[in-house]
Amino acid sequence: MQEEYDATSVESHVQDVWNANQAFEVTEDETRPKYYCLCMFPYPSGSLHMGHVRNYTIGDVLSRYKRMQGFNVLQPMGWDAFGLPAENAAIKNNTAPAKWTYQNIDEMREQLQRMGIAYDWSREFATCTPEYYRWEQWFFTQLVEKGLAYKKMATVNWDPVEQTVLANEQVDAEGRGWRSGALVERRQISQWFLKITQYAEELLEETEKLDGWPDAVRTMQRNWIGRSEGVEFDFALADGDVAGESAIRVYTTRPDTVAGVTYMAVAAEHPLATHAAESNADVQAFVDECKKTGTSEAAMEKLEKKGVPLGIDAINPVSGEKVPVYVANFVLMTYGTGAVMSVPGHDQRDFEFAKKFGLPIKQVVQSTNEAVDVSEAAFTDKENTVSINSGQFDGLDFSACFKATADFLAANANGDKKVNYRLRDWGVSRQRYWGCPIPIIYDKDGNAHTVPEQDLPVVLPEDVAFSGVNSPIKEDPNFFNTTVPGTNEPGTRETDTFDTFFESSWYYARYACPDADAMLDSRANYWLPVDQYIGGVEHAVLHLLYARFFHKLMRDVGLITSDEPFTRLLTQGMVIAETFYRDDDGKPEYFNARELDLTYDDKGRINGATLKADGKPVTVGRIEKMSKSKNNGVDPIEMIDKYGADTVRLFSMSDSPPHQSLEWKDGGVEGMNRFLKRVWREVSRLPSDAGQHLFDQEELNDEQKALRRKTHETIAKVTDDIERRYTFNTAIASMMELFNEASKFDDRSNSGFAVQHEAYGALIRLLSPFTPHITHEMWAGLGYESALIDEAWPEVDEEALVRDSITLVLQVNGKRRSEISIAASASKDECEAAAMADENVIKNIDGKTVRKVIVVPGKLVNIVAN
RNA sequence: GCCGAAGUGGCGGAAUCGGUAGACGCGCCGGAUUCAAAAUCCGGUUCUGGCAACAGAGUGAGAGUUCAAGUCUCUCCUUCGGCACCA
Numbered sequence: 001m002q003e004e005y006d007a008t009s010v011e012s013h014v015q016d017v018w019n020a021n022q023a024f025e026v027t028e029d030e031t032r033p034k035y036y037c038l039c040m041f042p043y044p045s046g047s048l049h050m051g052h053v054r055n056y057t058i059g060d061v062l063s064r065y066k067r068m069q070g071f072n073v074l075q076p077m078g079w080d081a082f083g084l085p086a087e088n089a090a091i092k093n094n095t096a097p098a099k100w101t102y103q104n105i106d107e108m109r110e111q112l113q114r115m116g117i118a119y120d121w122s123r124e125f126a127t128c129t130p131e132y133y134r135w136e137q138w139f140f141t142q143l144v145e146k147g148l149a150y151k152k153m154a155t156v157n158w159d160p161v162e163q164t165v166l167a168n169e170q171v172d173a174e175g176r177g178w179r180s181g182a183l184v185e186r187r188q189i190s191q192w193f194l195k196i197t198q199y200a201e202e203l204l205e206e207t208e209k210l211d212g213w214p215d216a217v218r219t220m221q222r223n224w225i226g227r228s229e230g231v232e233f234d235f236a237l238a239d240g241d242v243a244g245e246s247a248i249r250v251y252t253t254r255p256d257t258v259a260g261v262t263y264m265a266v267a268a269e270h271p272l273a274t275h276a277a278e279s280n281a282d283v284q285a286f287v288d289e290c291k292k293t294g295t296s297e298a299a300m301e302k303l304e305k306k307g308v309p310l311g312i313d314a315i316n317p318v319s320g321e322k323v324p325v326y327v328a329n330f331v332l333m334t335y336g337t338g339a340v341m342s343v344p345g346h347d348q349r350d351f352e353f354a355k356k357f358g359l360p361i362k363q364v365v366q367s368t369n370e371a372v373d374v375s376e377a378a379f380t381d382k383e384n385t386v387s388i389n390s391g392q393f394d395g396l397d398f399s400a401c402f403k404a405t406a407d408f409l410a411a412n413a414n415g416d417k418k419v420n421y422r423l424r425d426w427g428v429s430r431q432r433y434w435g436c437p438i439p440i441i442y443d444k445d446g447n448a449h450t451v452p453e454q455d456l457p458v459v460l461p462e463d464v465a466f467s468g469v470n471s472p473i474k475e476d477p478n479f480f481n482t483t484v485p486g487t488n489e490p491g492t493r494e495t496d497t498f499d500t501f502f503e504s505s506w507y508y509a510r511y512a513c514p515d516a517d518a519m520l521d522s523r524a525n526y527w528l529p530v531d532q533y534i535g536g537v538e539h540a541v542l543h544l545l546y547a548r549f550f551h552k553l554m555r556d557v558g559l560i561t562s563d564e565p566f567t568r569l570l571t572q573g574m575v576i577a578e579t580f581y582r583d584d585d586g587k588p589e590y591f592n593a594r595e596l597d598l599t600y601d602d603k604g605r606i607n608g609a610t611l612k613a614d615g616k617p618v619t620v621g622r623i624e625k626m627s628k629s630k631n632n633g634v635d636p637i638e639m640i641d642k643y644g645a646d647t648v649r650l651f652s653m654s655d656s657p658p659h660q661s662l663e664w665k666d667g668g669v670e671g672m673n674r675f676l677k678r679v680w681r682e683v684s685r686l687p688s689d690a691g692q693h694l695f696d697q698e699e700l701n702d703e704q705k706a707l708r709r710k711t712h713e714t715i716a717k718v719t720d721d722i723e724r725r726y727t728f729n730t731a732i733a734s735m736m737e738l739f740n741e742a743s744k745f746d747d748r749s750n751s752g753f754a755v756q757h758e759a760y761g762a763l764i765r766l767l768s769p770f771t772p773h774i775t776h777e778m779w780a781g782l783g784y785e786s787a788l789i790d791e792a793w794p795e796v797d798e799e800a801l802v803r804d805s806i807t808l809v810l811q812v813n814g815k816r817r818s819e820i821s822i823a824a825s826a827s828k829d830e831c832e833a834a835a836m837a838d839e840n841v842i843k844n845i846d847g848k849t850v851r852k853v854i855v856v857p858g859k860l861v862n863i864v865a866n
Numbered sequence: 867g868c869c870g871a872a873g874u875g876g877c878g879g880a881a882u883c884g885g886u887a888g889a890c891g892c893g894c895c896g897g898a899u900u901c902a903a904a905a906u907c908c909g910g911u912u913c914u915g916g917c918a919a920c921a922g923a924g925u926g927a928g929a930g931u932u933c934a935a936g937u938c939u940c941u942c943c944u945u946c947g948g949c950a951c952c953a
Contacts, residue, residue: 043953084952156951167951216870220948223869297949301867330867349867423950430951500953538947540870545950573871574947603876604893625946654891655878659871661946663878667892674906675891725882733880733890740890809886814934816886840920854933856885864933 001688001781005680005774007644014773015116023789024118026074028526035071036527037063038508038566040535040543044079044126046104048111050575050626050652050664051536053636057649057770058572058658058728059534060117064769065722067118068793074527076511077112077119079105081128082500084167086434091466097434098462101128111637115645116773118789123514127503128434132510134457135519136502137439141450142557144440148195151448154427155295155334158187162469165189165431168296175294179469186291188269191429191496192438196549200225200421203548212568214659217540224541226422231255231406232337233415235264235314238322243275248314248325251336251420255409256401257343258318259390260364262354265307265328266339273327276310283308283327290329305330305353317413318390318405328353334424344378351378364390365398426546428499433464433471435497442492443484452485458493471495504543505550508533508565520559529562537571537659544569570726573661575652577632579621580609590631591618623663634664646771647673653728653770675736676774679767682743683760688783693754697799704755705800707745711759712800714738718766719793732770738763757782762794809860810835812844828855835861 018024028034039059042052056077063075086097093100105126112119125132143149157166161180165187170178177184196203204225207218233255234247248264266272268290277284286308293299307328316323330349331340344354344361351374354361363374368384382398392408393401409415429438437458439451451458461479464472473479474495484491509520512527529551535543544566551565580596581588591611596618599608609618626633639648651672656662700708714734721731742759745752761782768775768788779788803824808831810818818840822831832853835841841863848865855861 040953045953080953165951169952171951220870224949226869295951298867301949303867305867427950432951499951501950504953536947536953537871538953541948542950543953576946600893601876602894605876622945651891657879660879661872665878665892668878671891678906720882727880727882729878730880730882730890736890807886811886811934814885814932819886852933854885856934859885860934862885862933 001680001684001777003681003684005677007646007676007774008641010777011114011116011645011773014776015113017776017787018116018118018789021787022122023787024075025120025122026072028523029072032070032072034074034527035063035066035532036074036512036530037066037532038076038511038530038534040533040539041078041080041504041507042108043083043085044081044101044104044108045085046107048108048636050634050636050662052112053115053648054575054652054658054662055534055536055572056112056115056117057652058570059532060115060649060772061653061722061728061769062532062534063118064772064789065793067789068765068768068791070792073118074123074511075117075119076123076514077117077121078124078507078511079108079126079128080500080504080507081105081126082435082497082503084169084432084434087432087466090434091469094465096462096464098128101126101434114637114640115649118772123511125507125510125514127436127500127507128460130457130459132507133436133460133503135510136436136498136506137451137456137458138453139506139519139554139557140498141439141453141456143194143553144448144450146557148198148553149192149428150195151190151192153188154191154193154429155186156189156191156431157184157295159184164469168294171294171296175292175299183292184294186293186295189431191427192440193425193427194549194553196426196546197421197423199549199552200227200423202552203423203545206548206564210564210569213566214569214571217537217544217569217571220540221545224423224545228253228420228422230418230420231409231415232418233317233409233413235261235317235323235341235413238313238315242312243271245271247414248272248339249337249414250339250341251418252341253420254343254346254402255405256387256390256393256396256398257346257364258316258341258405258409259387259393260343260345260362261316261319261323261341262321262344262360262362263323263342264314264325264339265331265342265353266310266325267331267333268327268329269333270327270331270338272310272312272325272339276312276327280311283310286327286329293329300329300332303329305349305356307353307357317409318393324359326357335422336420345374346378346380348378348380362389364388426499426549428502429496430499431471431474431496433460433466433473433497435500436460436502437473438494438496438498440494441482441484442494443487443489444491448494449485449491455485460497471497501543501546505546506554508547509551509554509560520554524560525562528560529564530566532568532570533566534570534572534658537573540571570658572658573656574625575662575664576623577626577634577664578606579624579630579632580618581621582618590621590629592631592633625661626664639669643669643673644676644773646774647676650676650732650770654732655729657727657729659726675739676771678743679739679763680774680778682739683764683778683781686757686760686782687753688781693750693757695751695754700751700755703745703747704751707741707755707759708797708800709803710738710741711755711762712796712798715762715766715794716796716801719796722769728770731766735763735766764788765791765794806858808834808858810838810841811860811862812841813864813866814862817841817844824858828857831855831857831861835863 037059039055063073067073081101086101089100090097157171159166159177159180161182171184175184207221230253232251234249236247268287277287307326310325312325313322342350344350345363365385366388372379387393387396387401437460439458441449480493482491508530509524513521513523547565554560580591596609598606601607611618624630651669655668717734718731721727764775764778776788805821806824808820808822818838845865850865852864
């Protein structure tokens with residue numbers, strides 16, 4: 001070993017050794033337990049960012065650790081290659097999305113390989129290839145035949161200038177299209193849906209069993225599915241049929257409050273609103289205004305609550321009173337029946353609306369412990385309550401009144417107890433080019449026919465030019481003109497493509513058998529489910545729910561046998577960094593730290609920045625997620641060139657636990673680099689035959705025992721931190737502590753060498769999942785001939801952990817006053833006696849009476865005195 | 867608006883089951899080495915007072931439970947993530 005650590009040469013050499021041995025290619029092996037570790041695959045934007053580095057390092061640490069534990073480890077990598085950015089780049093740079101994407105993949109693969117992740121590259125694939133997407137086309141045809149995929153009208157953002165559908169992301173905060181600046185409108189078009197609601201109950205039930213998932217993610221999924229129990233029933237219209245309807249059907253989870261209904265509200269798209277708009281200009285204007293809101297839920301909910309009376313009354317089936325019907329912007333056509341009953345006394349939103357429009361507020365539920373005034377705020381409790389002003393239901397509590405009212409509504413208002421879900425069916429149609437073509441052909445009557453298996457894949461033409469923003473295949477007769485399957489009749493292909501979540505919902509399974517001549521083959525059942533899945537917390541609901549849904553669909557088609565795709569889940573936090581900007585004209589211009597000269601105050605905090613180019617000041621902004629728009633990214637490749645991949649990997653794991661955000665700090669990176677250089681130097685100075693020195697635990701002196709104890713305490717801690725806690729930052733801290741002790745240890749005796757060699761041998765193996773290159777070389781430097789990746793994880797020697805004495809903290813009235821060293825075997829009474837004899841304790845209880853003494857064995861003694 | 871998370875020294879964070887608040891790293895201060903600097907090494911570093919021993923304060927704010935609260939309970943504030951066509 002050279003005395004100086006040169007990361008670049010070490011890393012390229014070690015990577016060559018791995019590549020030459022195909023060290024990470026795996027096959028099914030029934031003799032060993034399998035471990036499938038997967039990181040969310042990247043969108044090939046063209047450059048690796050720190051979020052990727054963090055994500056893939058976490059996966060590699062776990063994979064390499066499990067390999068050393070004896071598992072048959074699969075860790076694959078691929079490309080989530082369809083998506084909007086390729087189209088944006090195509091429009092901007094006049095290149096075909098396919099070409100742009102494949103180039104990006106080549107660049108990113110090269111960058112990724114410099115990180116030294118233990119991937120089985122033989123399984124790599126990109127989702128934009130027909131070899132991949134043909135199987136999801138096939139799968140979709142199966143779903144159509146099973147009735148799990150269907151067509152219906154759905155709302156989209158329509159840009160009236162570009163004459164195209166926009167993604168939510170392409171609509172700005174003011175509701176304008178990103179390119180045209182025109183006000184976006186809501187428009188209804190016919191689209192394909194998957195019946196995820198049919199699996200809502202199973203998805204919900206199994207959420208409870210996912211105990212390897214973070215509770216926060218499970219809670220979010222549970223809330224997203226949003227199961228509720230309630231009653232669906234009719235409010236009869238007071239003055240006969242309107243628009244062919246005799247009643248308004250509503251769904252409520254609070255049938256106990258029906259007597260308190262004082263008005264009703266329907267969505268802007270509800271048939272009654274549409275009908276009223278025909279003869280009422282106010283309603284028409286309001287419905288038109290509602291169309292100008294974006295389609296996102298956040299945009300709708302943030303709206304000021306508004307409504308217009310339809311001039312229609314309905315009859316409250318419990319009280320018999322006439323109540324007015326409004327059209328309101330907060331009612332969603334997509335949830336329940338598109339109409340709600342409003343109980344301002346017992347629902348806060350209804351309350352606010354009633355106050356605004358001067359509608360009556362009626363109390364029908366009373367608290368049994370305190371006075372309630374519903375003219376001040378809605379009373380929404382369901383416990384310790386009793387019904388009032390509700391006729392025959394007076395005096396009942398929530399659950400009794402729920403049941404009695406439900407029975408009454410069943411008999412008198414077409415009532416039906418119903419379970420509802422907030423979850424809506426998954427709309428998979430996208431009016432975009434760079435995606436998987438939906439394998440459907442329409443005949444001249446517009447009937448949909450699935451493309452037969454032998455005609456798959458429907459290949460997306462890759463050699464296209466964009467004229468404007470519209471999808472080229474929508475304007476390409478060579479693509480859409482075809483014949484109806486099984487006939488000679490002319491037909492037209494579907495020109496919409498799948499949501500890109502379609503590809504990412506099953507890729508994890510395809511890695512098991514990337515070359516299979518079917519969607520999946522039997523190898524999938526060897527590798528699945530994924531034992532550990534790792535990715536950004538922003539995917540906590542959508543991607544993870546869709547993948548769970550797809551897994552169940554694939555199970556029910558007979559492709560796999562497991563119920564859930566991901567046994568354990570780790571959601572990592574964002575990588576963040578300081579931002580710097582100038583805001584001269586209301587549109588901030590962001591600068592990267594590299595373009596700036598920074599000044600610091602005497603505490604080391606940044607207190608000023610000037611632009612190198614013009615020497616003028618720049619505002620120091622807040623710390624935000626690394627992004628192109630904030631120009632606060634740090635290029636991983638630059639960092640690897642400067643410090644080496646091991647340092648970058650180690651820093652990305654060291655500074656905060658994986659689920660929290662990670663602040664990128666140059667000083668922190670330098671600190672990790674210093675640590676690795678120090679370890680390298682110490683190891684290079686050790687004799688490479690130190691493994692020959694033996695020791696006898698009984699014969700060791702106190703210092704030797706102390707270092708052995710530290711070695712084995714560290715093994716125990718690092719193992720627990722990786723395996724159970726996922727706190728890599730504390731694992732790294734404890735390895736540094738071990739190094740700090742081992743490097744200070746300068747005992748040149750035979751036993752001293754042996755104990756020190758044991759410490760470094762353990763440290764190198766513990767560190768190897770984090771920094772695999774440098775540890776590979778150091779392992780050889782210690783005199784071992786085997787490759788480090790084939791070594792076993794170090795084991796704890798319980799004998800080394802034994803302590804003779806411990807530190808006992810002494811408190812008086814809960815305040816720490818002293819500490820003493822005492823035999824580890826001391827009894828409670830001995831601890832108490834020793835505490836009472838301590839000088840500082842005596843001083844602090846002087847003149848007081850001891851009321852109580854609490855002894856926590858091995859920790860502390862607390863003396864309560866006054 | 868709804869759902870979820872976070873808030874601890876100058877900074878990132880640690881404190882795992884209610885038991886020594888501040889591990890480890892960064893920064894800063896002092897020293898060694900050097901013609902000098904970088905690098906490296908050694909020591910110090912929550913705040914206030916004190917030469918020190920030690921004393922007092924202290925985990926976003928406010929209350930509560932307990933011998934003991936960063937940790938448990940309640941109320942509130944701030945910041946961040948998701949909200950179905952970004953991936």
